[in-house]
Amino acid sequence: MPVGYKGLNTNPKTDGGTLTDFTTQPGAAPDAMDRAMVRQMLMNNPDWVREDTELLSHLAAAPAARGVADLGFVVREKLLDEVRALKRREQAIADHARNNLALLARAQMFVLSLMECAGLDELDYKLAWEAPAALGVEKVRLFLEGATPMIVSEAIHACGQGLADELLGDENDFTGGCAPRTARTLYGEDMGSHALCRIEAGGRTGLLALAATEPDQFHTGQGTEILNFVARAVERLMDKWLSET
Incomplete structure (x- = not known):
């Protein structure tokens, strides 16, 4: 029985009898005492029925006469x-x-950890080994046009101009999707999808x-706020260190 109903004692030693467990006995029907208890519980807790759309629909259904289409049933x-x-949509959202x-939250923690980097070597390590887990991806790469x-x-890595x-x-x-040729050029192996962000440093x-x-982790029209947040942090660090070299 649902928690919170205090008027029911299900202990057969103190209740003077036992409730018929008709949920585990196919074909069994509740006796008069069981029905009275169930009725009282529903009277005290009507929301149990109102909030259960499956049960409410089942209770509202009425048997149609033979040969007569029950439009109400179809609508219900x-x-x-x-x-x-x-x-389902609400749960997905x-x-x-x-x-x-x-x-x-993981991206914010990762960016905070970047602030502790003392130089390019530490940044390279974090991008290669910590960023994938923090950002939920398999590969993270940073390309600079020209030499590094x-x-x-x-x-x-260095890359060609343009x-x-x-x-x-x-x-x-x-x-969006990552073409095989592009994937092998950027990541050294095939990838299903990727996210790219321009930086100036x-x-x-x-x-x-x-x-x-x-292939569907990154798709057209997807929000890029987290991507840009990480890119701007990397950009500022790179700008500082490249200016010193």
């Missing part, structure tokens, strides 16, 4: 389907919002790239 079923769809908040002051690096313009055109960022143009194996 249609409305019930719409309610179910709305609930709530899940998406929770995921976005979790991602934003680093002899050995894992995430920060790469950012070739991939972004006049836009500041891009989210030390008078040079660069590109922050996040790649995922899932």
Whole structure:
């Protein structure tokens, strides 16, 4: 029985009898005492029925006469389907919002950790090994047009002039599918989708790239606020260090 109903004692030793467990006995029907108790519970807690669309629809249904179409039943079923769809959509929106908040929190913590980097070597390490987990992707790369002051690096790479313009055109960022040739050029292996953001540091143009194996992780029209938030933080650090070299 639902928690909170104090008028029912289900202990057979003190109640003077036992309730018929008709939920586990197919075909069994509640006796008069059971029905009275259920009725009293529903009288005391009518919201149990009102808030259960499946139960409410079942109770509202009336058997139609033979050979007569029950339009009311059809309408109720249609409305019930719409309610179910709305609930699924509402749950999906709530899940998406929770995921976005979790991602934003991880991105903020990651950016704060970037502020502790003493130089390009530490930034390179964090982008290669910490950024993927923080941002929920498989690869993170930072490309600088021209040469880089680093002899050995894992995430920060030099690239040819015009790469950012070739991939972004006049836009500041891009989210969507990643062509196999582009994926192998940027990440060294095939990727399903990626997010790109232009950066300007030390008078040079660069590109922050996040790649995922899932083809639908990044898609056209997707919000890029978190991507730009991370890119601007990296941009400021790079601008400072490149100006000193």
